[in-house]
Amino acid sequence: MSDLGELYQEVLLDHNRRPRNFGALEEASHVAHGHNPLCGDKLTVYLKVRNGVVEGVNFTGSGCAVSQASASLMTEGLKGKSIDQVEAMFTKVHNLLTGKSTGAEDTEDLGKLRALSGISGFPIRVKCATLAWHTMHAALTEAADEISTE
Amino acid sequence: MTTPVQDYTEHTIAATTRRADVARLRSDFPILHRQVRGKPLVYLDNAATTQKPDVVIDAVDAYYRRQNANVHRGLYMLSEQATDAFEAVRESAARFLNARDSSEIIFTSGTTGGINLVAAAFGSAQVRAGDEILISAMEHHSNIVPWQLLCERTGAVLRIIPITDDGELRLDAYTKLLSDRTRMVAIVHVSNALGTVNPIKQMIACARECNIPVLVDGAQSVAHMAVDVQDLDCDFFVLSGHKLFGPTGVGVLYGKAQHLEAMPPYQGGGDMIRSVTFEKTRYNKPPQKFEAGTPNIAGVIGLGAAIDYLRGLEWEAIGAYEHDLLTYATEKLAAIERVHLIGTAPHKTGVLSFVIDGIHPHDIGTILDFDGIAIRAGHHCTQPLMDRLGLSATARASFSFYNTREEVDLLATAIPKIFEVMG
Numbered sequence: 001m002s003d004l005g006e007l008y009q010e011v012l013l014d015h016n017r018r019p020r021n022f023g024a025l026e027e028a029s030h031v032a033h034g035h036n037p038l039c040g041d042k043l044t045v046y047l048k049v050r051n052g053v054v055e056g057v058n059f060t061g062s063g064c065a066v067s068q069a070s071a072s073l074m075t076e077g078l079k080g081k082s083i084d085q086v087e088a089m090f091t092k093v094h095n096l097l098t099g100k101s102t103g104a105e106d107t108e109d110l111g112k113l114r115a116l117s118g119i120s121g122f123p124i125r126v127k128c129a130t131l132a133w134h135t136m137h138a139a140l141t142e143a144a145d146e147i148s149t150e
Numbered sequence: 151m152t153t154p155v156q157d158y159t160e161h162t163i164a165a166t167t168r169r170a171d172v173a174r175l176r177s178d179f180p181i182l183h184r185q186v187r188g189k190p191l192v193y194l195d196n197a198a199t200t201q202k203p204d205v206v207i208d209a210v211d212a213y214y215r216r217q218n219a220n221v222h223r224g225l226y227m228l229s230e231q232a233t234d235a236f237e238a239v240r241e242s243a244a245r246f247l248n249a250r251d252s253s254e255i256i257f258t259s260g261t262t263g264g265i266n267l268v269a270a271a272f273g274s275a276q277v278r279a280g281d282e283i284l285i286s287a288m289e290h291h292s293n294i295v296p297w298q299l300l301c302e303r304t305g306a307v308l309r310i311i312p313i314t315d316d317g318e319l320r321l322d323a324y325t326k327l328l329s330d331r332t333r334m335v336a337i338v339h340v341s342n343a344l345g346t347v348n349p350i351k352q353m354i355a356c357a358r359e360c361n362i363p364v365l366v367d368g369a370q371s372v373a374h375m376a377v378d379v380q381d382l383d384c385d386f387f388v389l390s391g392h393k394l395f396g397p398t399g400v401g402v403l404y405g406k407a408q409h410l411e412a413m414p415p416y417q418g419g420g421d422m423i424r425s426v427t428f429e430k431t432r433y434n435k436p437p438q439k440f441e442a443g444t445p446n447i448a449g450v451i452g453l454g455a456a457i458d459y460l461r462g463l464e465w466e467a468i469g470a471y472e473h474d475l476l477t478y479a480t481e482k483l484a485a486i487e488r489v490h491l492i493g494t495a496p497h498k499t500g501v502l503s504f505v506i507d508g509i510h511p512h513d514i515g516t517i518l519d520f521d522g523i524a525i526r527a528g529h530h531c532t533q534p535l536m537d538r539l540g541l542s543a544t545a546r547a548s549f550s551f552y553n554t555r556e557e558v559d560l561l562a563t564a565i566p567k568i569f570e571v572m573g
Contacts, residue, residue, distance in 0.1 A: 004517060040528065
């Protein structure tokens with residue numbers, strides 16, 4: 001049985017208390033708003049992408065410890081990554097959160113993001129954690145569409 | 151003359167008696183004896199749904215085992231018995247709400263189903279562009295969205311009765327909002343998010359002066375107080391079976407006969423017709439006019455068992471006990487640092503909403519669950535109310551007559567543990 005310590009790992013609690021990269025990013029190239037209708041939590045993710053590399057990620061919004069920490073950890077994890085690496089990380093985190101990770105090789109390069117591993121034991125809280133990631137993904141893909149039409 | 155000592159003794163005896171009564175009532179609800187995560191279940195989410203006594207569970211079981219047949223159709227004994235049992239619940243629901251006649255009782259899928267029925271059927275006949283529907287700032291989404299849909303269809307306008315920061319309706323504003331354009335007042339009896347008991351009798355009297363019909367959303371009131379629709383003089387009253395110790399998927403719409411007769415049907419289908427040809431269909435009379443298709447027969451029979459069960463209880467004693475419990479819980483939680491109560495209207499029942507500084511309600515809910523305590527955390531399907539209060543969510547403990555002071559103590563003891571977990 002999952003226990004509370006697995007969900008509320010120290011890294012997660014720290015990022016909830018002191019969210020990193022919190023605040024709007026003025027020079028953002030991609031922005032998307034996320035909303036969790038279950039709890040009413042709202043999140044905005046800002047990305048600055050140049051030459052296919054994420055140079056900056058910020059977020060704003062409010063939510064539970066899981067959603068805040070997941071967003072904060074995400075901003076740290078994505079900085080400096082290429083779009084392809086972001087896609088790979090998105091998939092890996094999604095697998096981690098939904099309990100689909102099969103072994104250590106799936107998560108070894110996730111670093112601090114492994115603090116999200118306990119969430120899969122709390123199915124009702126998975127959406128709290130995926131909100132930031134889906135919002136980030138929407139920001140990248142929707143903005144890409146806009147760019148392609150120019 | 152009574153001395154203070156005797157007062158105290160009498161009070162103690164009364165309290166002891168109440169405890170004994172509650173212990174007996176608790177034994178009627180099998181789920182209250184289960185454990186969650188190795189702890190006894192402390193069920194404080196009664197505003198979401200109430201638990202079911204054995205008599206309700208047994209009635210549904212017995213219906214499927216011994217009586218199952220479709221109603222209003224069969225020419226055989228089994229169908230006759232099922233129909234009799236089904237229609238007997240209409241009679242007891244009418245008595246429960248003190249309706250003038252059982253034909254004023256329509257079985258629905260629940261409160262949401264009932265409001266949608268009225269908004270669609272009454273609305274399509276009575277509401278035109280420029281008309282106004284009046285609701286309050288503390289409505290559940292189910293008493294907002296059906297009226298918005300009606301407004302979209304007709305060009306009518308939704309008007310909102312404001313509330314105070316304590317969660318009380320502003321009656322001064324209400325009376326000013328009533329006008330010759332108002333076609334309906336739809337108002338919640340007891341707020342599911344705050345526990346506020348609205349002065350609906352007074353509000354109905356005001357609307358009556360302007361001949362404006364009033365729908366009362368009784369989803370949260372009927373499990374806590376006696377309701378007399380004739381005394382209230384409401385035009386419509388809706389409730390859900392599952393918040394009244396009955397099964398899910400069944401509810402009651404009470405409507406005054408004059409409205410039900412004038413209203414067009416809601417859904418078309420079997421049972422709601424008198425005769426059908428491809429040229430012309432003649433509709434059945436109320437209540438059948440509004441009950442198209444095979445109803446939730448087992449649900450209705452279970453609801454009947456719940457109503458019978460409640461008829462054996464003394465509402466006055468229940469009301470006093472619940473009032474005492476809510477007062478106790480209010481004092482206990484208010485005394486905890488960082489806890490802020492949401493909804494502090496003077497007249498409340500059943501609900502204690504709160505927030506904790508720096509901790510999101512979802513985290514409160516998850517952590518309390520590890521102590522076996524079930525509360526609700528979220529916007530409670532009242533997003534406009536949360537916006538009005540400047541919150542995204544609250545934690546909500548909601549009570550029933552089977553809850554105890556001991557359970558409140560467990561909640562109050564568990565809250566400081568949340569601070570430990572969250573650091």
